[in-house]
Structure formats: C-alpha cells, structure tokens
Amino acid sequence: MSVSKASLQSDLTEAIRARDQVRAGTLRMVLTAITTEETSGAHHEVSDDDVLKVLAREAKKRREASAAYEHADRPELASTENAELAILEGYLPAQLDDAAVAEIIGEAIAETGASGMAQMGPVMKAVQAKVAGRADGKAVAAAVREALTR
Structure with a gap:
C-alpha cells in the first residue's frame, strides 16, 4: 500500500464528512508535518517514501507521549495518543517481528x-x-x- 500526500488529503476530506474528529485531527497533524518537511531547507515535493518517514516519526511521537502519560498516571491523555497512534499505524507498513x-x-x-x-x-x-x-x-x-x- 502506497501512501501519498494526496491520499492523506482525500482521507482527511472523508473523515471531515463523516465527522470523525480524532481521525480528522490526526490527519491534519500529519499533513502539517508533511508540509513542514516540504518547506524545510530547499522547497521540494515530498515523495511517498518521505511521507512514510513522516508517518513513522509521528507514530513514534505518539508512542513516546502515550508512555509518558501512562507513567504520569494520566490515562485519559494516553488513550488519546493511542487512538491517534492506531490511525497512523493504519498507514504504515506491517512491522517486522x-x-x-x-x-x-x-x-x-x-x-x-x-x-x-x-x-x-x-x-x-x-x-x-x-x-x-x-x-x-x-x-x-x-x-x-x-x-x-x-
């Protein structure tokens, strides 16, 4: 499954229409990170591999934040991070054991x-x-x- 910026934008539109706030918010966050990647340094169009790298980086942030919230005894914030992580993992390739x-x-x-x-x-x-x-x-x-x- 190839993930591109255009497919993420399309999924964002569908999430907004479905009134899925968590999914829409997560996709907005990823698209913002992709835009930041495009504009950092030399302006360039991101490839599908770059999009996957951004998705992996954002998923790692969610994992770390969830663990920090669990450690701080804030399960409600950890569950929000885990929900976003689940959405991001849907776009990432299967992890190796x-x-x-x-x-x-x-x-x-x-x-x-x-x-x-x-x-x-x-x-x-x-x-x-x-x-x-x-x-x-x-x-x-x-x-x-x-x-x-x-």
Whole structure:
C-alpha cells in the first residue's frame, strides 16, 4: 500500500464528512508535518517514501507521549495518543517481528563479513536498507550490537 500526500488529503476530506474528529485531527497533524518537511531547507515535493518517514516519526511521537502519560498516571491523555497512534499505524507498513529482524541482521553480518563492534556501521547500513521503516531503529541497533558482541 502506497501512501501519498494526496491520499492523506482525500482521507482527511472523508473523515471531515463523516465527522470523525480524532481521525480528522490526526490527519491534519500529519499533513502539517508533511508540509513542514516540504518547506524545510530547499522547497521540494515530498515523495511517498518521505511521507512514510513522516508517518513513522509521528507514530513514534505518539508512542513516546502515550508512555509518558501512562507513567504520569494520566490515562485519559494516553488513550488519546493511542487512538491517534492506531490511525497512523493504519498507514504504515506491517512491522517486522523480532525473529525476522534477527534473520535480517544475520544476513547483513554474513554479507559484510563483520566480526565485531568496529563493523557496526556497515551492518546497520545494510540492515536499515532491508527493514526500511518496518522496525524501530533503536531496537534494531540494540539487536545488531548484541549480535556483534556474541
């Protein structure tokens, strides 16, 4: 499923017509982030890959905010963040499970011939190219670090 700025705008129109305030608000927020991405630095039209990166970044913000609200004992705010996160995840590609990430890391280590932490950079580059938004970068880095120290 390819997500573009135009498809998000179309979904926003449908959400407004359906009077779905949470969905409309979430899509407005994403479209604003995309517009900011377009106007930051050199003006450029965002590609579908850029849109996915913005969606992933916004989803990560919602996850972190939800955890912070849970920790602060504010379940009503956490549920709002979780509702927005659910909408954003509907546009993101399916996330890889730990076993699939471990398999990709094993392949990348074999391809690069890495034998220790000194080769973490090339391994991460190879792994990130294969997971491309389907796994959390921090978790992938931790798994690569663990695999290279064994």
